[in-house]
Amino acid sequence: MALYSEKVMDHFRNPRNVGVIEDADGVGEVGNPVCGDIMKIYLKIDNETISDVKFETFGCGSAIASSSMATELIKGKPLSEALKLTNKAVTEALDGLPAHKLHCSVLAEEAIKAAVKDYYDKNGIAYDPKDFPDCDHCESCGV
Amino acid sequence: MNVYCDNAATTRMSKTAVEAMLPFLYDNFGNPSSLYSIGQRAKEALEAARADVATVINAKPGEIYFTSGGSEADNQAILSAAAQGEKKGKKHIISTAFEHHAVLHTLNALKKRGFEITLLDVHSDGVVTPEQVANAIREDTCLVTIMYANNEIGTIQPIKQIGEICRSKKVLFHTDAVQAAGHVPIDVEDLNVDMLSMSAHKFHGPKGTGALYARKGVILTSLINGGAQENRKRAGTENVAGIVSMAAALKEAAGQIGENGKKPISLRNRLIAGLGEIPYGELNGDADRRLPGNVSFCCEGIEGESLLLMLDDKGISASSGSACTSGSLDPSHVLLAIGRPHEVAHGSLRLTLDADTTEEEIDYVIASVKDVVSYLRNMSPLWRDLVNGKRQHVFAK
């Protein structure tokens, strides 16, 4: 059996939405170089809807594929919907990830939330902090 | 183009090795312990293989014990020395921080049984010094075990000098020569080693076959109990086909070492020079004291697994010491042992060549690695931060 599903390999080989949005309305970055993965999500937001999204990722194949898939899943969606994106949904859309790679999909979920939070912060929009867990709650890396 | 650059992981069997094995799978299938002719023919072949392996490393046939591979040989060497040491109340073992897990995990098991383990630092060049060994030896040291050449970064250790020290201090010395055998000359007399491990699949022989050299007088503990095979030190009907094939592979590989041989030092250096052009990348380990086929690099701003997957798409098989390829959270203990910070160790690439690698293939590999590194850096937020000066580079250039 191959390490990754066809879907993962497709998103790894042809990542969707790679790049930077210079005038992004929200930017979220999670992970760190010591753990070996960093994801950065850039959002353009019009009328509380994600009109454009780009990502940059430093990480393994599944990290790149998870970011790519996550951006596809939120592009054009209202923020309220994007905030409901779970790592499980990203994993399922990729036809699964090996157990020790699941944290890549968690990073994707967190990167999106971090970008939305950044947008809320910049625009003085109120939110419930409970909806935005920080990196610390996860035990996937020992840092 | 398909280029296999992972010969440190395993090698393709040579034609010689395959042909040597075949008669013992079918015609001469007998059990070497049986007294009838087909059994005895297998026995003769087994003993001829033992003599051949012994000759290559300048040992005596009675000093060669066939095993299931390098891991078993390492385990047996260490556990044997520990058993003898324990009897005399000597429970201190010296090794290095960057041994193969077959050694490190065996030492860990001994630690739980009350042994004290000293792991010597291997410095940024990936080489221990004989002085470190001399300083570490104590009254209660029962074994020094130091690998001949490292499997990830290819650095070669001063085995002969370490052997002299151990000999003069009357401490047993084992070397894991799994990466060295068939690649650099080995003479156990000259090297002053008491035990040495090798594994056939690293020199174009079959997987699952190896040998432990144990100098006459060294008392081995049997790890596998049962029949009287291997002078009662390793029970189980011998893997005759594998052993015969290993001997043939070792003879062939050893014959190719040296100036007239076709070993790939110049190609290795070409590859090192080519990859050296990648900015903010650095060779791991000493440039000269390394195996003829080993090239190991760390590149800033990228992660090793994605590098390997992209190289695989280009037909290149390589390996990395990143956490994502090891299946653990930490990058390779070898890269950490030579002082690479985590973030750089994640971006490591090991390319290990063999005698058949061509210049064209090397040039293709250089071009492909350069392409993939710049592609991945282009999508890496870490690289962007390094370029923008938001984070500090690890390497000077």
Ligand SMILES: Cc1ncc(COP(=O)(O)O)c(C=O)c1O
């Ligand atoms: C240095 C070293 N020691 C031991 C081993 C284990 O050898 P084997 O795979 O034959 O058990 C290897 C190979 O993986 C190795 O590179």
